[in-house]
Amino acid sequence: MYAYIVRRILATIPVMGVVAVFVFLLLHLTPGDPATVIAGDYARPEDIVRIREQLGLNDPLYIQFGNWLWRLFQGDMGISIFSNLPVTHLIQQRLEPTIMMALTTIIIAIAIAVPLGVLAAWKQGTWVDRAVMVFAVLGFSVPIFVVAYAMIWGFSIKLKWLPVQGYTPIGEGLIPFLRNIIMPAVALGMVYVALIARITRASVMEVLNEDYIRTARAKGLASTTILIRHALKNAAVPIVTIIGIGIALLIGGVVVTESVFNIPGLGRLTVDAILRRDYPIIQGLILVFSGVYVLVNLLIDISYTFLDPRIRY
Amino acid sequence: MKSRRMNLKSTLSALALAAPLALVAMGNDASAEKVLRVAPHADLKNLDPIWTTAYITRNHGYLVYDTLIALDEKLRPQPQMLEKWEVSDDGLKYTFTLRDGLRWHDGSPVVAEDAVASLNRWAKRDTMGQKLMDFTDSLVASSEKVFVLTLKEPYGLVLDSIGKISSNTPFMMKKEMAETDPFEQVPEVIGSGPFIFDKDAWVPGSKVVYRKNEAYVPRSEPASYAAGGKVVKVDTVEWLYIPDPATTMNALIAGEIDYWETVAPDLVPAMEGDPNIVIDVIDPLGTQGWLRPNHLNPPFDNPKARQALLHMVRQADYLRAIVGDEKLWRECGAYFMCDTPLDTAIGADPLMKQDFEMAKKLLAEAGYNGEKVVLMQPTDIPVLSGASLVTAQLLRQVGVNVEVQAMDWSTLTSRRAEKKPVSEGGWNIFHTYSTGADTSSPISNAGVSAGCEEQAWFGWPCDQMIEDLRDQFSREADPEKQKQIVKKLQTRLFEVVPYVNYGQWFQPAAYRKNLSGVLVSPVPFFWNIEVN
CATH class of the missing domain: 3.40.190.10 (Periplasmic binding protein-like II)
Known part of the structure; x- marks a missing residue:
């Protein structure tokens, strides 16, 4: 098991390497030039050339890549072209809001979606099942920003219960943190709830048709015991898998949610950096995102061994 | 069990008592320090105002x-x-x-x-x-x-x-x-x-x-x-910095910010009924829209084709599309903005009276024969994106074969530096705008510089007479004499057409009462x- 984990961690290095090369090339082959943005609308061509030289953008691509890679090996992701601040500092500043929003979203989504999915499977074909599925379809179909604006209108403008925007670190108090994070997490979690609820329903339904469930019923076990101890536990592998895959959905949704609720997280940092062609930030962020993705997949694979004792690595 | 309940009760009571006290304490803190919370028009990315023009x-x-x-x-x-x-x-x-x-x-x-x-x-x-x-x-x-x-x-x-x-x-x-x-x-x-x-x-x-x-x-x-x-x-x-205008508006209504520097014009009606909010034009000079043709590439390398653009444009079409509310814009033919010391209407008739037939005639005289005209549309800047679409429609109405190329502003700023022909990735038209503070003088207005490929701004107009008049202006200290020079300059500008001014608008700001x-x-x- 430990050997497997070490092997998987080592296997992330070539994956990250491929991501790094791909991202670097993609960025530098995309039209757009940070020097023109810095120089401003009325800059003279010679000013733009001078700025490009200062930024090292006139060097051949392989030299720029080599320099970046060399610094990366030393733990230095570079300096932002625009703010002149280290990329690691900028990412650190934005990491907490994004991580906390993602965690809160996942917790809320799992807390809502798994019981809903189990309930729908248990009450298959009834109005409860249909209501859960209608909710799931809505969760998939209604864009995040619509849910977000509707919640702002209701809870912030009309009821004045929650702030419209902003982020309070958890270190400044749980209540202020929750007041800021609850609406973004629910808005972002809608798709996630729909996805997990559907998969949970399908997995549990499949398990409920198994012989051992019938045996459990025949033995006279309580419904809740059958559902939680026998059905849900055996249906957990696909549910956990979809939670992991959903992290990608989450990363995509974070950009919109952070903009609407004005949360200074990694999503907004990414969009701002792309629009300005702040290459060091984009490169650093893509590495962080891909690293998170690889790590989440590793954790999911490891979790299989606990959920299903038949699985061995 | 009972004692646990009692403990819970006393904890809740203590919290109930403490909460208002905490709120009062927070209130005292807030009143002790006077904080002005502003939603600026953009994010502050860099700190050196000489290094960047942002x-x-x-x-x-x-x-x-x-x-x-x-x-x-x-x-x-x-x-x-x-x-x-x-x-x-x-x-x-x-x-x-x-x-x-x-x-x-x-x-x-x-x-x-x-x-x-x-x-x-x-x-x-x-x-x-x-x-x-x-x-x-x-x-x-x-x-x-x-x-x-x-x-x-x-x-x-x-x-x-x-x-x-x-x-x-x-x-x-x-x-x-x-x-x-x-x-x-x-x-x-x-x-x-x-x-x-x-x-x-x-x-x-x-x-x-x-x-x-x-x-x-x-x-x-x-x-x-x-x-x-x-x-x-x-x-x-x-x-x-709040990137989303609707969220900024909601934050202002909720009192989370005090001042919103640049209100999106389409959100003005939503705030007008709020008694706690003042909506006002803070910048009295306003902003001028520019339709910039490329003077190096046909058909706009020919002055007649550029003059055709003057006859094609009706400023009100642009301003209704990009600003909306008529209180926030005005039609203005002056190159150096209306209501400024150098405001003059001289030479502006072709711009102020739309005439498609004249535009078609001038295009024909310029030798235009249906060649592709590339218009770059920056989709991430709503005002410029809207203006680009208005121009595209007007060009079609005067018989121009226009190709609208959508891109973000960063890409546009790189593409516009290209001097190549259209067939090799060059361009014909892009849109931008400039504030009155920059536009109201022949020296600071980069759009009227006609110093050719070497010195002029992107689009590269080339006209010695314009450059001579700008030079005369810069040497003259007497405001009256400067005005006379500007009249000659503007007359020449409407002949050369370095850019087409598609109107003047005023950016509203909003703040709490x-x-x-x-x-x-x-x-x-x-x-x-x-x-x-």
Whole structure:
């Protein structure tokens, strides 16, 4: 098991390497030039050339890549072209809001979606099942920003219960943190709830048709015991898998949610950096995102061994 | 069990008692410090207003730095950090004297050598600064408080240049900072302005904090544009960058921010009914839209094809599409903006009267025969995206085979530098806009520069007569004579058509009624404002 984990961690290095090369090339082959943005609308061509030289953008691509890679090996992701601040500092500043929003979203989504999915499977074909599925379809179909604006209108403008925007670190108090994070997490979690609820329903339904469930019923076990101890536990592998895959959905949704609720997280940092062609930030962020993705997949694979004792690595 | 319940009860009671107390305590904190919370038009990405022309960095500059000279509401230069200036009889020697009480944020006094170094650095990056230095023989500090600028020949815009209100504004920096290569950012923000930048509180992309500079000595005159007394009436100014306009509006309505610098025009009706919000035009000069043809590529390498664009355009079509509310725009033919000292309608008839038949005739005379015309549309800037679509439709109506190429602004700024033919990735038309502070003078208005491929702005107009008239303007100090030169210049501009002005609009700002003393100016200033 430990050997497997070490092997998987080592296997992330070539994956990250491929991501790094791909991202670097993609960025530098995309039209757009940070020097023109810095120089401003009325800059003279010679000013733009001078700025490009200062930024090292006139060097051949392989030299720029080599320099970046060399610094990366030393733990230095570079300096932002625009703010002149280290990329690691900028990412650190934005990491907490994004991580906390993602965690809160996942917790809320799992807390809502798994019981809903189990309930729908248990009450298959009834109005409860249909209501859960209608909710799931809505969760998939209604864009995040619509849910977000509707919640702002209701809870912030009309009821004045929650702030419209902003982020309070958890270190400044749980209540202020929750007041800021609850609406973004629910808005972002809608798709996630729909996805997990559907998969949970399908997995549990499949398990409920198994012989051992019938045996459990025949033995006279309580419904809740059958559902939680026998059905849900055996249906957990696909549910956990979809939670992991959903992290990608989450990363995509974070950009919109952070903009609407004005949360200074990694999503907004990414969009701002792309629009300005702040290459060091984009490169650093893509590495962080891909690293998170690889790590989440590793954790999911490891979790299989606990959920299903038949699985061995 | 009972005792556990009792414990829970007492805890809840204690919390119930503590909560209002905590709220009161928070309220006391809030009233102790007067904070002005502003939603600026953009995120502050960099801190050096000489290194970049970004308006947000210019606005940051006005908070932390100060200027030697500043323009008042009549666009006249007034002393700001200066006590006085004297001009020799032959107009070649300007002697500037700094006023008393000027100190850098690190406590050291401002001296004339700082001013000399700052002007030199600014002049390496700014067009008006470069022009000033072309005429300058020497710029030296003669004492701690006095420096002298000696010209090679008379130049009419010395004071206007040093008092330039918009980017790049000649902000004064400490000599050590001002000696930084102008193509690199200054390593530290040490100004002498009315606010001190709190670097530790800066979260790029989210928040910027400025603290009141207690040591700042404002002038005694009332504030007027960038001139007059910069009297700070709050303890802290916080810039909270909110990228989404609807969220910004909701934050203003909910009282989470006090001032929204640039209201999206389509959201004005949603706020008009709120009794706690004031919607006002803070920049009286407004903004001018530019349709920029490429003078190197056919068909717009021919002046007749560019004149056809004048006849094709109706400003109201653009302004309704991009601004909407008629209170916020006006049709204006003047190249140097309406209601400015250089406002004139001379030569503007073709622009102010739409005539498709004339446009088609001129295109035919220019030899246009259905070739593809590439129009670059920046989809991430709503105003320019909308203007591009209006132009595309109008071009189709006069028989032009237009191809709209959608892209983001960053891509456009790279593409527009291409001088290649359309078949090799070149372009024919893009749109932009310029604020009145930049547009209202023939020298600072980059769009009218006709210095050909070597010197003109993207689109590269080329006309010696325009350049001669701009040069005459810059040498003339008498405002009346300057106006006469501008009339000749504008007549020529409507013949050459370096760009087509698609209208003038006024950007509304919104603030909560608890603010007073908001200044009217082309640049948003945060002194003089009181939070009640």
